[in-house]
Amino acid sequence: MTTIKLHNTRTRRKEDFAPLDPDNVRMYVCGPTVYDRAHLGNARPVVVFDVLYRLLRHVYGPDHVTYVRNFTDVDDKINARAAESGRSIGEITAETTQWFLDDMAALGALKPDHMPRATQYIPQMVAMIEGLIAKGHAYEAEGHVLFAVDSWREGYGKLSGRSVDDMIAGARVEVAPYKRNPMDFVLWKPSSDDLPGWASPWGRGRPGWHIECSAMAHELLGESFDIHGGGNDLMFPHHENEIAQSCCAHPEGQFARYWLHNEMLQVEGKKMSKSLGNFFTVRDLLDQGVPGEVIRFVFLSTHYRKPMDWTAEKAREAEKTLGKWRNLTNSARSGGRADPRVLAMLYDDLNTWGAISLLHEMAKSIQDCQRVQVHQQEVDDFAASARLMGLLEDNAVMGSWIFDGAVEILASKATIENLVAHFSDARLKAMETKDFSEVD
The missing domain is CATH 1.20.120.640 (Anticodon-binding domain of a subclass of class I aminoacyl-tRNA synthetases)
Incomplete structure (x- = not known):
């Protein structure tokens, strides 16, 4: 019998992979915020989890694996890009979404089974937030709805290995006066007339970043599913917050059972940075004549849990x-x-x-x-x-x-x-x- 072993970030050890349902192996991977071209660092998790997707399909059969990777198409970066360019938000997100799909196809990545856009799941997000408020895990304050971290202290921080007290002590951000706890995070925020917004019980507004993945994963994969993946830069706060709100909204489920995170990418031994002149998008390399298969090969020549140096x-x-x-x-x-x-x-x-x-x-x-x-x-x-x-x-x-x-x-x-x-x-x-x- 085939046994796949995966390093589970949450338990910090390599474990035998045993899907909840071998006839429906389910995986969710955090996708891009669509406001610009994907850079090399954005592409690494796509290639890593594409290999895992192919392997799962090989073992369990193509019809028995469900892979979801989302598009974040409501975000302050998108709003800023629209304001500075004079273009509509819809035009920007449609264009950059297609850019992403084209560039990842050039790297040989298969299309996931589902590629939900956050704006398509606003009602599900509102419903999840309402449930969190009703259970005492969230509260409204000055037009915002925030998740109350104190309401789930026994679980918060286990993925990243941080305690709430340590996180508060190390926080260097200005804390909004309406927060009960500096670590509380936004589920819903108000929108002015010039920003995207949807009707909600708390007024016209838009979702926070973290709630979207929880709502889409629940809608497409259920209360419990097998694998959640992404870059290790998402471990905290994004994935930590996903776990908190999902487990509190659906305590009868497990949310994701195996967490996989790829390490970051460097260029010529240094952190990729525009100021260092070593910042590349995938399209930059493709346009310079570097075949997508070459990019993929270089990525796969380093184990996904080790830092990768592009040279x-x-x-x-x-x-x-x-x-x-x-x-x-x-x-x-x-x-x-x-x-x-x-x-x-x-x-x-x-x-x-x-x-x-x-x-x-x-x-x-x-x-x-x-x-x-x-x-x-x-x-x-x-x-x-x-x-x-x-x-x-x-x-x-x-x-x-x-x-x-x-x-x-x-x-x-x-x-x-x-x-x-x-x-x-x-x-x-x-x-x-x-x-x-x-x-x-």
């Missing part, structure tokens, strides 16, 4: 490796089986680094192998193993490669005949134009 050298090496691997799998047939050793690595808390190391070994074996029948099966299994991780796929976005300005045909279905025809045509053209640069 130009790593990208160059990934490009060379993937080029060789695509050439090796030109003859790959469908029906290959993922290598058990690669699967074992992925079953062990998504050890993508270990899996890629094994792919290197398999590629070397294929290159060295002279036994035709065994060689073909090795090629098929190698391709299947890579595709399980979202690599070497037949993907129009990821399969078009440009190296130093020269187009190379590296799609997985390419044949020797294709290459001969390509270079023959190029030679005839060169003889006519006397420009032999492409042939060279």
Whole structure:
């Protein structure tokens, strides 16, 4: 029997993964706030949890896994972008949502089963807030509704490992006078006429950030589900607050049972920052000619729970490796089986680094192998193993490669005949134009 082990942030240990219902394995991952292009750090959790999604589908079947990743389309950053640009909020969120989908598709990420937008679930958020007030876990103050952290002290802070008293002592933010406790957080806030707003029992307003994920997860996955994921920068306060409000609103449920967090990303050994000139969006790299598959490969070459350092050298090496691997799998047939050793690595808390190391070994074996029948099966299994991780796929976005300005045909279905025809045509053209640069 297959056993997947996952490091549960909440328990701080690696645990055997046992879904509540093997016929409906459920996962929620926090998605982007759609006001601008996704930067490299935004993309890392998308790739990490895409691999987990693929692995769960492999083990339990594609029809038995439900993956939800939300879009935050109501937020003060969006409001600010609309005010400074003179564009409508709806126009900005529609555009940036599509940008995100296009850029993540270029990285080979599968679309989740559900991609809810926060503005589509306002009634569910209002209902959850009403329930929290009725149970004594929230209160209204000056047009705001706030969650009362003191009402759930036994559970608050367990995910991040912080005590409420320590958090209060370390707080460096100005505390609103209407808060009963400095750690209380906003569930609903008033909206002026120039800001998005919805009718509610507390007046026209809009939801706080944390309530949206709780409401959408409950609506789409139920009171208890299997996995909640995201970057470790969301652990506190976002995920901590999600747990508090969800467990108080639905005490009969468990909310998420396994919590997974990926570590942060650096660029050339330094924190990514516009002031340092090392800030890149995914689109920046794609437009510079870095294939999405290369970005994905570099991400997966580091374990998700370790800090990842993006460097130009790593990208160059990934490009060379993937080029060789695509050439090796030109003859790959469908029906290959993922290598058990690669699967074992992925079953062990998504050890993508270990899996890629094994792919290197398999590629070397294929290159060295002279036994035709065994060689073909090795090629098929190698391709299947890579595709399980979202690599070497037949993907129009990821399969078009440009190296130093020269187009190379590296799609997985390419044949020797294709290459001969390509270079023959190029030679005839060169003889006519006397420009032999492409042939060279």
